[in-house]
Amino acid sequence: MPVRINPSILSADFVNIERDIGRVASADFVHVDVMDNHFVPNLTFGPQMVGRIQDVSPLPLDVHLMIEDPDRWAPGYAELGAYSVTFHAEAAADAVGLARRLREIGARAGIAVKPGTAIEPYLELLTEFDQVLVMTVEPGFGGQSFIESVMPKLTALSAAVSTSGLDVWLQVDGGVDENTIAIAAAAGADTFVAGSSVFNSGDPAANIAALRAAADLV
Numbered sequence: 001m002p003v004r005i006n007p008s009i010l011s012a013d014f015v016n017i018e019r020d021i022g023r024v025a026s027a028d029f030v031h032v033d034v035m036d037n038h039f040v041p042n043l044t045f046g047p048q049m050v051g052r053i054q055d056v057s058p059l060p061l062d063v064h065l066m067i068e069d070p071d072r073w074a075p076g077y078a079e080l081g082a083y084s085v086t087f088h089a090e091a092a093a094d095a096v097g098l099a100r101r102l103r104e105i106g107a108r109a110g111i112a113v114k115p116g117t118a119i120e121p122y123l124e125l126l127t128e129f130d131q132v133l134v135m136t137v138e139p140g141f142g143g144q145s146f147i148e149s150v151m152p153k154l155t156a157l158s159a160a161v162s163t164s165g166l167d168v169w170l171q172v173d174g175g176v177d178e179n180t181i182a183i184a185a186a187a188g189a190d191t192f193v194a195g196s197s198v199f200n201s202g203d204p205a206a207n208i209a210a211l212r213a214a215a216d217l218v
């Protein structure tokens with residue numbers, strides 16, 4: 001199984017983002033959390049900052065939009081050159097239309113679901129998405145505990161992806177560390193967003209290697 005480790009720069013030093021991205025160059029993608037203080041009770045940055053991150057990052061960007069009205073704003077992140085743009089199912093007016101627009105621009109299209117959002121409606125729509133993000137915390141803040149009770153959503157997604165034969169990546173985000181990554185991998189996740197466990201202690205490159213090894217054991 002391919003394993004992708006995407007460090008979340010929500011846990012980076014915001015005045016040294018370029019330096020911190022350099023420290024995670026052994027990862028697969030840089031995960032960029034855009035929060036608008038409306039969809040979630042936290043605020044990060046918008047397209048101007050993401051464009052500069054895109055300019056300096058040696059890794060492609062995996063942009064996670066925790067914003068209202070993604071139908072209006074998400075295409076702009078694809079136009080900046082983001083490799084993938086993921087918007088929330090709970091916020092999109094026309095999720096399929098938006099995913100098609102993102103693909104037309106050239107980005108992978110992702111849909112995210114909060115812990116309390118059912119996955120069943122999206123199992124039938126897998127042809128429309130390149131990745132599905134199952135949130136393993138309530139979106140908004142780093143450093144929260146992994147919610148294991150959402151794992152059945154990954155099991156259902158994994159079975160549906162296998163049956164379809166599609167190349168849809170299954171991502172988890174929130175509370176991912178050396179222990180919980182194995183739980184998520186066993187449930188079918190292949191793409192792992194990690195903030196605190198990469199940046200908050202020790203050497204980020206060693207932390208990425210440890211996460212990759214723990215997921216690979218499954």
Ligand SMILES: O=C(CO)[C@H](O)[C@H](O)COP(=O)(O)O
Nearest residue numbers: 139140142143174175195196
């Ligand atoms: O989307 C997010 C929060 O909404 C973050 O990407 C996520 O929480 C990562 O942080 P940590 O690994 O510390 O949980």
